[in-house]
Amino acid sequence: MADEFDFLQWIKDRQRAVPRTSESARMVQLGSGDDLAVLRWPGSELLLAGVDQVLDGVHVDSTIHSPQAIGRKAMNRNLSDCAAMACLPAAALATVALPRGVGLDYAKDLYLGMEEAAEPFDCPIVGGDTASWPGKLLVTVTIFGRSAGIEPITRRAAKAGDFVYVTGPLGGSLLGRHMTFSPRVTLARDLAEQYRPSTMIDLSDGLSRDLGHICRQSQVGAVIDAQVVPIHDDAVRMAKDGRTPLEHALHDGEDYELLLTCSHEIPGLHRVGVVTGDPGVYLRHGENVELLEPQAWEHKL
Amino acid sequence: MADEFDFLQWIKDRQRAVPRTSESARMVQLGSGDDLAVLRWPGSELLLAGVDQVLDGVHVDSTIHSPQAIGRKAMNRNLSDCAAMACLPAAALATVALPRGVGLDYAKDLYLGMEEAAEPFDCPIVGGDTASWPGKLLVTVTIFGRSAGIEPITRRAAKAGDFVYVTGPLGGSLLGRHMTFSPRVTLARDLAEQYRPSTMIDLSDGLSRDLGHICRQSQVGAVIDAQVVPIHDDAVRMAKDGRTPLEHALHDGEDYELLLTCSHEIPGLHRVGVVTGDPGVYLRHGENVELLEPQAWEHKL
Numbered sequence: 246m247a248d249e250f251d252f253l254q255w256i257k258d259r260q261r262a263v264p265r266t267s268e269s270a271r272m273v274q275l276g277s278g279d280d281l282a283v284l285r286w287p288g289s290e291l292l293l294a295g296v297d298q299v300l301d302g303v304h305v306d307s308t309i310h311s312p313q314a315i316g317r318k319a320m321n322r323n324l325s326d327c328a329a330m331a332c333l334p335a336a337a338l339a340t341v342a343l344p345r346g347v348g349l350d351y352a353k354d355l356y357l358g359m360e361e362a363a364e365p366f367d368c369p370i371v372g373g374d375t376a377s378w379p380g381k382l383l384v385t386v387t388i389f390g391r392s393a394g395i396e397p398i399t400r401r402a403a404k405a406g407d408f409v410y411v412t413g414p415l416g417g418s419l420l421g422r423h424m425t426f427s428p429r430v431t432l433a434r435d436l437a438e439q440y441r442p443s444t445m446i447d448l449s450d451g452l453s454r455d456l457g458h459i460c461r462q463s464q465v466g467a468v469i470d471a472q473v474v475p476i477h478d479d480a481v482r483m484a485k486d487g488r489t490p491l492e493h494a495l496h497d498g499e500d501y502e503l504l505l506t507c508s509h510e511i512p513g514l515h516r517v518g519v520v521t522g523d524p525g526v527y528l529r530h531g532e533n534v535e536l537l538e539p540q541a542w543e544h545k546l
Numbered sequence: 547m548a549d550e551f552d553f554l555q556w557i558k559d560r561q562r563a564v565p566r567t568s569e570s571a572r573m574v575q576l577g578s579g580d581d582l583a584v585l586r587w588p589g590s591e592l593l594l595a596g597v598d599q600v601l602d603g604v605h606v607d608s609t610i611h612s613p614q615a616i617g618r619k620a621m622n623r624n625l626s627d628c629a630a631m632a633c634l635p636a637a638a639l640a641t642v643a644l645p646r647g648v649g650l651d652y653a654k655d656l657y658l659g660m661e662e663a664a665e666p667f668d669c670p671i672v673g674g675d676t677a678s679w680p681g682k683l684l685v686t687v688t689i690f691g692r693s694a695g696i697e698p699i700t701r702r703a704a705k706a707g708d709f710v711y712v713t714g715p716l717g718g719s720l721l722g723r724h725m726t727f728s729p730r731v732t733l734a735r736d737l738a739e740q741y742r743p744s745t746m747i748d749l750s751d752g753l754s755r756d757l758g759h760i761c762r763q764s765q766v767g768a769v770i771d772a773q774v775v776p777i778h779d780d781a782v783r784m785a786k787d788g789r790t791p792l793e794h795a796l797h798d799g800e801d802y803e804l805l806l807t808c809s810h811e812i813p814g815l816h817r818v819g820v821v822t823g824d825p826g827v828y829l830r831h832g833e834n835v836e837l838l839e840p841q842a843w844e845h846k847l
Contacts, residue, residue, distance in 0.1 A: 274592065278763065279700050280630035280747060281596035281691060288589010291575065294672070295582035296597075296639045296688055300679045329581035338597045342684055371595070374686075378601040381681040383643055387597055387688040390582060399580050446581060462579065 249375050252352045253277070259356075260370070267367045269335050282372035284336060284389075293332045293390035293397060297322045301382040304499075305424070312351050314424050315384060316358020322449070323388035324366055324428035325501045329447040330397040331437035332390030334368035334430065340385040343377045355384060366430055395437045398445040398505075403463035405522040407443050407506040410514040415452060415500045416480025416493035423499035433503060436514075442505040451498045452517075454539035456526050459506065467506075468527045469495070469518035469537060495528070496540040550676050553653045554578070560657075561671070568668045570636050583673035585637060585690075594633045594691035594698060598623045602683040605800075606725070613652050615725050616685060617659020623750070624689035625667055625729035626802045630748040631698045632738035633691030635669035635731065641686040644678045656685060667731055696738045699746040699806075704764035708744050708807040710819040716753060716801045717781025717794035724800035734804060737815075743806040752799045753818075755840035757827050760807065768807075769828045770796070770819035770838060796829070797841040 257278045275283035299319040301307045327334045339359050412429055444459045460466050480493035506520050528537040558579045576584035587593055600620040602608045628635045640660050713730055745760045761767050781794035807821050829838040
């Protein structure tokens with residue numbers, strides 16, 4: 246029967262087979278197989294780093310989703326964080342906790358999914374950790390990004406008067422898009438270069454909550470205009486559950502579009518509101534303005 | 547009831563309270579609270595990076611071990627990887643998957659355990675991820691190390707004729723030391739500067755298996771002398787289970803001492819064998835030499 250060391254050997258062989266010609270790959274002095282990976286980081290560039298996990302029963306359902314789709318999502322969530330900071334993905338560490346007995350092919354498919362998502366962004370997997378346990382599947386990706394000429398865009402510099410934008414229609418992602426979205430890395434870099442947004446975040450917790458993150462950290466508020474929030478067809482389809490399409494667009498998580506504030510007009514994006522000096526996130530329905538409380542997700546400890 | 551955002555806010559407040567005077571802390575341009583942490587990496591130094599997870603029921607037992615002790619172990623396993631490469635810990639990302647309902651105090655204690663372990667090594671926690679789920683506890687730490695003047699020591703340069711050393715007595719760690727060990731970071735740096743070992747690894751899988759990792763990656767073999775393997779008192783105590791103290795010293799995992807090969811004599815370390823040109827790890831009992839097969843741990847997928 247296969248064991249973890251067979252899997253690690255397969256990963257090492259695979260990484261050796263990948264041509265080391267890309268810019269990111271040339272930074273990798275030592276990949277998987279030692280205690281740590283070794284990278285030669287360009288000192289002129291900021292190192293951005295973060296980690297995001299995908300838990301069976303929370304972000305994915307292993308009884309429905311293939312291991313390859315789960316691996317892709319785990320990587321794409323992290324690439325989406327790079328988009329949110331407008332940095333370039335540079336390398337990743339792939340970690341899996343596997344339910345005992347899933348077998349080597351399942352583990353390989355998880356890895357192939359991660360690799361498939363990372364490859365278009367020139368983001369080699371340079372290490373990680375593997376263990377099996379009597380628990381559920383958990384996939385964790387650590388991502389390294391590099392500033393590559395663009396100062397990272399944080400959540401803390403929104404100013405009263407800035408416009409609020411989203412990069413695509415929202416809501417109903419759980420019908421399928423949460424597994425298949427494309428991280429907005431290239432768009433984020435273009436926006437950063439052309440318009441220098443004051444803040445940016447990827448929509449994972451839902452518009453109402455993620456805009457709250459920006460407002461709190463920037464010590465501002467915002468008003469969203471209900472009539473211009475772009476509503477995805479999925480939100481309309483999902484509205485059979487009794488909530489309106491607008492409610493889905495405002496509160497559903499896992500859209501992975503970008504939410505940004507900017508003092509400039511940005512053609513082609515959805516302008517959904519404006520930043521204000523008073524704290525709190527509000528929703529305007531015509532004349533009527535009410536506090537917009539987050540409703541998405543269970544986050545209890 | 548507390549939620550993940552209360553925990554994240556507590557982490558942010560805590561990180562703001564830590565004085566930013568140490569060398570590592572000055573590299574941190576932006577810590578927890580945004581999509582990614584931002585570090586200014588000294589371009590003259592290599593970036594070492596890895597990740598290690600601690601799983602409830604495999605590496606720890608949450609019915610016995612306190613959250614603080616579990617947090618400490620999760621961090622110390624990663625600091626031990628820095629020791630194995632002879633680099634200096636520089637920063638960490640702390641990730642937890644919490645069983646639903648454990649509460650905010652439990653989450654804080656996990657974090658405090660990680661922080662307590664990292665603090666003596668000037669290794670600030672700069673980010674991470676938190677989620678709760680209907681699964682078991684899993685703590686994942688990503689570690690960043692910096693070469694700081696010492697070329698990393700890998701597993702791939704052992705030469706026939708090198709001596710094999712370990713830094714302390716082995717075996718029986720599961721009686722308690724696996725939760726309380728001190729990562730050998732300072733010793734590793736000293737050894738690297740004075741003797742430049744050809745390879746180094748921390749003993750997590752057991753001497754027989756970890757020496758096998760070195761031999762395979764260096765394309766050499768080794769012979770261990772049974773009479774000089776340092777046996778920990780815990781291995782003697784544990785030997786009531788029918789295996790000899792020596793077997794525990796050879797095969798038990800989680801000692802977190804260093805195993806190294808070196809062409810120089812190193813006073814003060816336990817010299818346990820020699821590197822050979824023929825592949826395979828062997829054990830010498832007086833005249834008798836036999837293949838030493840790993841016996842530690844369950845690693846089935």
